[in-house]
Amino acid sequence: MPELKTAALQYKGHPLRRKDNLIYFGSMADKYIIMLQILDTKKIKDMDVATKVSVQIQLTDPDLKSRDRVVKKSEKDSLYAAMDVASVWLDRALSTR
Numbered sequence: 001m002p003e004l005k006t007a008a009l010q011y012k013g014h015p016l017r018r019k020d021n022l023i024y025f026g027s028m029a030d031k032y033i034i035m036l037q038i039l040d041t042k043k044i045k046d047m048d049v050a051t052k053v054s055v056q057i058q059l060t061d062p063d064l065k066s067r068d069r070v071v072k073k074s075e076k077d078s079l080y081a082a083m084d085v086a087s088v089w090l091d092r093a094l095s096t097r
Contacts, residue, residue, distance in 0.1 A: 011025065011083065011087070012087050012091075014026045014027065014087075014090060015027055021037060021038040021039075022035060022036070022037055022038075023035075023036040023037075023038075024036075025083070025086050025087075025090060026090050026094075028060050029060075030060065030094055031059065031060060031061075031093070031094070032057055032058065032059060032060065032071070032090060032093040032094060033057075033058055033060050033090075034055065034056065034057055034058070034086040034089065034090050035055075035056045035058055036053055036054065036055055036056075036079075036082050036083070036086060037053065037054040037056075038050045038052075038053055038079070039052040039053065039054055039075075040052035049078075049079075050078060050079040050082075051077060051078070052075065052076075052077065053075065053076050053077075053078065053079055053081075053082035054073065054074075054075050054082075055073060055074045055075070055076060055082045055085055055086050055089075056070050056071075056072070056073040057070075057071045057072050057073075057086075057089045057090065057093060058070050058071060059071060071093070072089065
């Protein structure tokens with residue numbers, strides 16, 4: 001039986017990957033990547049909605065310590081606001097190569 005390949009989820013032309021409460025936005029092949037961490041959620045009907053999200057733009061250099069990779073960070077009150085900031089930060093960082 002042939003293996004089915006699913007298209008990777010993308011937002012504004014950059015790949016999105018999720019692992020538990022972490023969302024990685026961008027490609028590890030690029031110089032920068034965004035890490036979004038959902039810090040707090042609230043229940044609306046039967047769904048958890050993010051109410052506090054940490055946004056960090058990081059260098060992808062594997063030789064740096066994790067704390068030295070962080071270029072800029074912020075906290076937002078919703079996933080939508082966090083993704084909006086993340087998209088702008090990543091586009092600006094990648095355009096200044």
